[in-house]
Amino acid sequence: MAEKRRRKTSNTIMWVILGLLILALGGFGIGGFGSSLSTVASVGDREITVQEYANALQFEINRLQQDTGQRLTLQQMQLFGLDRNVMERLLAAAALESEADRIGISVGDQAVAERIRENPAFSGVGGGFDREGYRFALQSAGLNESGYEEDIRDEAARELLQGAVAGGVEVPAAYVDAIARWIAESRDVTLATVTVQDLPGGDLAPTDADLTAFYDADPTRFETPELRAITYVWMTPDSVVDNIQIDEDQLRQLYEDRAADYRQPQRVLAERLAFADMQSATDALAAIESGTTTFDALVEERGLTLEDVDQGELSRDGLDPVIADALFALEQPGLAGPVETPLGPAIYRVNAVLDATEVPLEDVRDDLVAEAGIDAARRRIDAAREDIDDLLAGGATLEEVADQTDMELGNIRWDPAAGEEQGGFGIVAYDEFRSAARAAQAGDFPELGTLSDGGLFSLRLDEVIAPIVPPLDEIRGQVEAAWRSESLRSRLFERAGELSENPVQDIMGQPETLTGIVRDATLEGAPDGLIDRIFEAAPGDIFAFEGDDQRAFVVRVDAVTEADLSTGDGAQLRQAIETQTGTELTGDLFESYGRSVQGMAGFTVNSQAVEAVQSQLGGG
Missing domain, CATH: 3.10.50 (Chitinase A; domain 3)
Known part of the structure; x- marks a missing residue:
């Protein structure tokens, strides 16, 4: 086994530090704690340093800010337990690396070098590994090469251990099939909507006795709010x-202050294509004019898009006089140039010539007065x-x-x-x-x-x-509306029940046939729970379902179609469930293994150091 020595927790934390650097999230300097507060925790022979814990916390704060658009304070993180989650991740990583040391898992220098060279954070302009960039990135993050490379070695060893623990996980095929069939099963139904027209007597008016009984049954439903x-x-x-008068001079001054909004000089909508020299530009213009090529084709040959060459609206103001003369000599869309520009000789394509405009004061007087x-x-x-x-x-x-x-x-x-x-x-x-x-x-x-x-x-x-229950006479209209709504809901559902028992009877509306309904379907106008009830029924079942005071439903389940998991969407669904379940099982297994290793190795947390780090981050 490798000689025991103080090590940093893992390359995962190094990625956190480099993430801070690459995303310009900034480092976090910890100082003034003294040697007694150099670590916040340890697992076996592995120590989690103050700096590592601070970086991990800062990274979590910044990650949440990017995800939510709001910056959480450390006090809010503590309220949600996020600071504890950070510490648990660090302890778990340290425990696994301690276990890798114990059983002698390690990798050679060549594997470490390959990982570093493959890291895009250390790529140069040409795309390959940049030695100087590598050194600079580590220095900027407060790391040294030997320490970082040792962390790479630790991370690789930990991944080997992870693979050994989780590599044998298999998802039971029967479980995957059962879940996939349950999700992908579909049903065909006939749906009849029962409305007020289907009620004997239609919409009935309540009697005084009806209203009194309805009111007395539950007066609190009519209680006023506080x-x-x-x-x-x-x-x-x-x-x-x-009561404010705006004088004419004040109005004219406001109009002049907004002159740029109301007066527009002559403008052109133009695109510009630059060339290496004047001869190339002249030849290109001649080719366009002769019809052997087009402006669009020349743009495409350069690997550009029309957005790349678009110049937007141009007026004489701000343009070189030579360019302005060439552009505004055109009275209609066309080509201008070649002319010298800061990018070299260029051809302009003018797509529109916009005349000068002026909105008179009288046209905007009302807006300006307001x-x-x-x-x-x-x-x-x-x-x-x-x-x-x-x-x-x-x-x-x-x-x-x-x-x-x-x-x-x-x-x-x-x-x-x-x-x-x-x-x-x-x-x-x-x-x-x-x-x-x-x-x-x-x-x-x-x-x-x-x-x-x-x-x-x-x-x-x-x-x-305070809330009160008004007397019936004061809220008779409100009570009647509530009675009608509840009465109609009850009568419609009752009528739907009768029709479900005797489906040969006709209803006013035409029943609707719906095919291929799945469990996550949405039926427009249908109440919550109807889809669940459809999937609880057996083929051939007819049942009533309560709606609101406008409608109830009679539903017949015509067919149940089991999913084909061998091809198409069914096969893709099965594969997705198998992958997700495997990931969950692997995660659960590895979490249990990590906790076991952590318990056997023993761990300590220096609460004084933890509080000191949190205090400097704003939590104390």
Whole structure:
């Protein structure tokens, strides 16, 4: 067995470090811990260094940021247990390498060298191994060549051990066949939809006794939500803008400030193909004009696309005068040049000539007036902010604020549970108001808040109105609607049951034949659970299925088609299940083996070092 010595955990962690380098995620420097905190854990004779643990944690944070678009703090990682997962992976890798040492598994220098040369991270411009690039990458990651190459050797040994443990895993064919047949089985059904037209008497109206019994059976279904009675004042740019006058000089100045939007010089849509010298460009133009080739063909011969040569819209501004003269000499699409360009002699293909345009002030007057008015309204609101704040700070009520300012007074009974559904109009449409209204407490001092459009608001919670069950007479219409819905649902299902027992009876709608239904199918308009019920039934079964207050269903299972797993989609499905199951079995087996090895080798975790690393990463 190789001489025992302090080793890093594995090449997996080295890939983590190189991943940080290659993706420009940055390294993580650990310092100031002292020699007593040089390692965070050990398994057998293998040690996990502080730097390795820090790099692995940082890599996990960055990986999650790339996957989710949000950067998780280490505190959030700890909440989800991700920091423990990182430590478990490091311990598992160290345990396997310790076991490889114990039983004498290793690889030679040639195998190590081949792995390094095949690593694309160390490839040069020409694609082969770059010795200097290799040295630079390791130095940038804070590694030395001998240590890294030893890690490569450890990783190779670990893979040999993994192969020996997991290589004998076989997936039972009977298990794979059973799962594949279950998934791929399909059914043909006849589906009849039972509607109100199929009900004797149609849609029945309830009697007073019906409504009273329905209401008394469960009054809580009609309970009102808890409401918040709120008084508020608010002011928005839209509420102020009607009192603002925009003078003509101000309007003309705004128009001139936007001149680039309203005035466009003459432009051309052009493509440019450059050549090595003027003679080549001249010959190419002659060939195009003679019809022996085309501009598109020349572009393709260069290995380019039309996107590569597209120049977009060009005006005289910013163009070399010689190029501009050549392009704008054309009155219609065509070829221009050859002319000298920064890339060499070039031919231009002009695809369109766009005349100069100007949108007069009168055509955009209304838009500019609205824009200028809103801007002025926001400035007026900002100017009023301090006075309104002073009034509130001085103890003025919201009613007094409304009397003394441009703010409007309002009252609302608001259901916090309704959220944005109730917020399609008025002040409740603003997230800022809803958040403040939800957080308000009785007796709170009204504070001035800002709305998303630049408006201002303040509110007062007057009362929390507890839920109640209104008397029947007050909500008779609501009770009747609920009775009708429940009655229709029940009657439709009952009628579907009768038809399933006596399928010779006709229904108004034409039954629909559906073939090849699989377990993950979606039937438009069908309720949840119908597909499951179809696959629970046997061929020839007829059953009723409840829908809503519009329809119920009668279903007959006409045929069951077993999957052919020998060819086509069935064979591909079987192969996929076998591969996935094999991967899962291998993972479970190897995890169990790793835990066993880790337990036999013994491991320790230096909690002080772990906390120190997490503290520097922002978790402490």
